[in-house]
Amino acid sequence: MKENILISEIFGPTVQGEGPLVGRPTVFVRTGGCDYRCAWCDTLYAVLPEHRNEWVLMTPAEIERRIDELAGNDPVLVTVSGGNPALQPLAPLIKLGHAKGHKFALETQGSVSSPWFAELDWLILSPKPPSSHMTTDWDALDVCVSIGKQGPRCVLKIVVFDDIDYSYARTVSARHPALPIYLQVGNPAPLKQAARPLPDEAEIDDLLARFRWLVGKVTADHWFTATVLPQLHVLAWGNRRGF
């Protein structure tokens, strides 16, 4: 069925730990499958084909029912992430969800665009910096931004591990100066250990030191339009799944 959506997991409600909606209660819908293989990917179970047998094809109505079940039929922010959720046919789900009063935020790297981006409430474009070992397709990102301008609140979110990532973030922002930009402290746990699952506990001191470093970069450069955030869910729940 072309309308069906490949789902890795649906969980919540919890709070969004990142980006412009940090702290906001949300239900996460994580799709399976990705066109990227980021070096520090923290959700390989939603990316690698060898996990495909853990993914489930669901109809938009089934997903919508599961969201309602988790949220007790109250309107909630739905965060669609992946993998790369832009690979899935999400227009019918967004339509169904909006009819129930839900809002939709999509997180994607900006490598693949879709006309239904315009139907979202939030489009969070997260092109991947050099530390990911991925190469940005700038034209594809431009198309995502141009669709993003048609409706949703569109923002940039860049993971920053080091000076090179930071320079990349400045480049992305210079290309799209009208978009709010969120700099996110990188979590090195996936780099330190190839085996999965990751250790439950995060290295809080290291993550907070990285946050202080990134704040220092931004303030020293007087880059006052950027927002600097850690991953709150990693501070609070470590590398555990389902938060």
Next chain:
Amino acid sequence: MKENILISEIFGPTVQGEGPLVGRPTVFVRTGGCDYRCAWCDTLYAVLPEHRNEWVLMTPAEIERRIDELAGNDPVLVTVSGGNPALQPLAPLIKLGHAKGHKFALETQGSVSSPWFAELDWLILSPKPPSSHMTTDWDALDVCVSIGKQGPRCVLKIVVFDDIDYSYARTVSARHPALPIYLQVGNPAPLKQAARPLPDEAEIDDLLARFRWLVGKVTADHWFTATVLPQLHVLAWGNRRGF
């Protein structure tokens, strides 16, 4: 001079650690003097009259010059806090700052209103919950909200230590359902030690446990319009001044 402003400290740029502007680079202007004595106040040096000799009367132009100096003449978000900054004559400073391209966010408990609230970019009303041992003047808060609706983005921010504070937050939100509400994890350090300065290091594990508790409350209640945040600056820099 009636135009002069009583200042406890001006510092930055750093990032805002709380509320709707969390992670945003900002210069803090902290005024001296307060009509409240919150049990867990973390800035007694800007509240108690015995610290008055540490405060300085500055003209709006002097404050504006100091902001420009700290921000290297770049436009920046200025966060005015206290003490209770609503006690000060801030209209001329806001006017001067706006002319330089700065934005102004004011944080106040909502016990005292002023017509210049309407000139702000952000009005963050933070009425104090029962754990503070203060009593909310609901009429005064209503006046603040009504002025806040005339211009700035007006939000509520409530510190939550326990179930009683949480119920208070629900009451405040029910009175002003149109205002976005931010629930902030309380920092018990000032309660545990009367002597100042507070210990440099924060009890991170305790603060993160409180955050998880508060997220649990909000999600169990399906209070999906609230935003739950810790104090990022306390996680990152502990109880030290100047961050």
